[in-house]
Amino acid sequence: MYLSRFLSLHALWVTVSSVMQHYPSVWGHYDVCKTQIYTEEGKVWDYMACQPEARDMIKYVRVTLDPPDITCGDPPETFCAMGNPYMCNNECDASTQELAHPPELMFDLEGRHPSTFWQSTTWKDYPKPLHVNITLSWNKTIELTDNIVITFESGRPDQMILEKSLDYGRTWQPYQYYATDCLDAFHMDPKSVRDLSQHTVLEIICTEEYSTGYMTNSKIIHFEIKDRFAFFAGPRLHNMASLYGQLDTTKKLRDFFTITDLRIRLLRPATGEIYVDEQHLARYFYAISDIRVYGRCKCNLHATGCKEENKRLLCECEHNTTGPDCGKCKKNYQGRPWSPGSYLPIPKGTANICIPSISSIGNPPKFDRIWPNISSLEVSKPNQANVCDNELLHCQNGGTCINNVRCQCPPAYTGILCEKLKCERDPGGCSQNSGQGAISHGPLLLLTALLGATGLCTC
Numbered sequence: 001m002y003l004s005r006f007l008s009l010h011a012l013w014v015t016v017s018s019v020m021q022h023y024p025s026v027w028g029h030y031d032v033c034k035t036q037i038y039t040e041e042g043k044v045w046d047y048m049a050c051q052p053e054a055r056d057m058i059k060y061v062r063v064t065l066d067p068p069d070i071t072c073g074d075p076p077e078t079f080c081a082m083g084n085p086y087m088c089n090n091e092c093d094a095s096t097q098e099l100a101h102p103p104e105l106m107f108d109l110e111g112r113h114p115s116t117f118w119q120s121t122t123w124k125d126y127p128k129p130l131h132v133n134i135t136l137s138w139n140k141t142i143e144l145t146d147n148i149v150i151t152f153e154s155g156r157p158d159q160m161i162l163e164k165s166l167d168y169g170r171t172w173q174p175y176q177y178y179a180t181d182c183l184d185a186f187h188m189d190p191k192s193v194r195d196l197s198q199h200t201v202l203e204i205i206c207t208e209e210y211s212t213g214y215m216t217n218s219k220i221i222h223f224e225i226k227d228r229f230a231f232f233a234g235p236r237l238h239n240m241a242s243l244y245g246q247l248d249t250t251k252k253l254r255d256f257f258t259i260t261d262l263r264i265r266l267l268r269p270a271t272g273e274i275y276v277d278e279q280h281l282a283r284y285f286y287a288i289s290d291i292r293v294y295g296r297c298k299c300n301l302h303a304t305g306c307k308e309e310n311k312r313l314l315c316e317c318e319h320n321t322t323g324p325d326c327g328k329c330k331k332n333y334q335g336r337p338w339s340p341g342s343y344l345p346i347p348k349g350t351a352n353i354c355i356p357s358i359s360s361i362g363n364p365p366k367f368d369r370i371w372p373n374i375s376s377l378e379v380s381k382p383n384q385a386n387v388c389d390n391e392l393l394h395c396q397n398g399g400t401c402i403n404n405v406r407c408q409c410p411p412a413y414t415g416i417l418c419e420k421l422k423c424e425r426d427p428g429g430c431s432q433n434s435g436q437g438a439i440s441h442g443p444l445l446l447l448t449a450l451l452g453a454t455g456l457c458t459c
Contacts, residue, residue: 049341049349155270177206301341302326329354
C-alpha cells in the first residue's frame with residue numbers, strides 16, 4: 001500500500017514539475033515568450049517579455065582592417081622578439097603558413113602553444129604615425145552582456161581608442177580611451193571605472209590602467225561592462241531586477257550597452273619608454289592574439305531565438321512581430337502601434353504583443369486605440385483575421401471568445417485579450433486582491449486536481 005502511494009506521489013511530482021518548468025524564474029531570465037497556464041476555466045496563453053541567451057558573438061563577426069595592407073608578411077619582414085626587444089631575427093611571411101599572421105588569428109581557438117596572433121607591419125616609416133583601425137561588424141544590433149577583452153601578443157599600445165557604432169558603421173562614438181599618459185595623448189584626466197557612479201556611468205573616460213610597455217604578464221585590455229552593471233545590480237550582480245528596471249526606463253543607458261559595430265583604433269604601439277629607438281624600429285608593431293565579445297541579439301524583448309541566415313543574424317520573432325530586430329508588427333497584426341517588450345514588472349515583464357488588425361466580420365471592434373485604415377494594411381480579405389480563437393489567440397485570464405470577434409472578460413480584467421487588470425488604470429494601482437490570483441493559483445489548482453485523482457488529498 002505504501003509503495004503504491006509512493007509511486008503515485010512520484011508520478012504526481014513528475015507531472016507537476018513538467019508544468020512548473022514553463023514558469024519563469026523569480027529573477028526573470030526572460031527565456032520564455034509565452035506559456036500555457038491553468039485557470040479554473042482551463043488553459044490560456046500567458047505572454048511575457050523574452051530575449052535570446054547571451055553567447056560568444058565573435059563567432060559571427062566580420063573583420064576589416066584599415067589600411068588594408070597593414071598586416072605583416074607581404075613582403076616578408078623581420079621583427080624583434082616579444083620578450084626581448086633586441087632579438088630581431090623573427091620573420092613574418094604571408095606566403096608561409098607557419099610564419100603568417102592574418103587577421104582571422106585574432107578569433108581562432110586559443111590555448112595552443114605557440115599562440116596564434118594577427119600582427120601588423122613594423123614602424124619602419126617612423127616618425128609617420130603607425131595607425132590601424134580594426135572594425136568588427138555583425139550586421140545586427142547586439143546587446144553587450146560581458147566585458148570586451150582584447151589580448152595583445154605584443155606590448156599593449158601606448159595609445160588606443162575603442163569606439164562603437166549603432167548605425168552599422170555610418171557614425172561612431174568613443175567608448176573608452178586608453179593611454180600611458182591620458183593628459184598628453186587625449187587632454188583628459190585619467191580615470192577608472194571605479195571612479196564612476198550610477199549618475200556618471202555613461203561618462204566616456206580615459207584610463208591608464210591598461211597601457212604599459214613590454215610586460216609578459218600585462219597583455220590584456222578590458223572594456224568593463226559588468227563593473228558598470230554593478231552600479232545598479234550590486235557587486236555580485238545579484239540584484240538584476242534593479243538593472244533591468246534601469247535599462248527599461250533609461251534609453252540612454254540601454255543604448256550605451258548596444259552596438260552594431262566596434263572599432264579598435266590603434267594609434268601608437270608600445271614603446272616601453274619615452275623616446276622611440278630609431279635604430280631598432282622593428283621593435284614597434286601591434287599584435288593581437290584574441291578578442292572576446294559576449295552579448296545577445298537585440299530582439300526588443302520579442303524573441304528567445306536568434307539564427308544565422310545567409311551570413312546574417314536574425315531574431316526568431318514571436319508576439320506577432322517581424323523584422324531583423326522584431327521591430328514591427330506582422331501584416332494583419334497592426335491593431336495597435338508596435339512597441340518593444342518591457343522588463344517590468346519583474347519577473348515576467350510585459351510582452352506588448354501585436355494584435356490583429358481587423359475582425360472576422362470585417363468591422364473593427366471598438367478598442368481604446370485608433371483603428372488603422374484597413375486599406376493601408378493591404379488586406380484583400382478582411383474576414384481572414386480573428387481577434388481571438390481557440391488555438392493561438394486565447395482570451396486570457398478566464399475570458400471567453402465570442403464568435404472570434406471579441407473577448408468577454410471577467411469583471412477584474414480588460415483589454416483586447418483580457419490581458420490587463422482594470423485596477424491598473426486606477427490612481428492607487430492594484431492591490432493583492434485585484435484579480436491576479438487566477439494566474440498565480442493555476443499550478444495549485446492542477447496539483448489539487450491531481451491529488452484528488454490519486455486519492456491522496458482529503459481536501
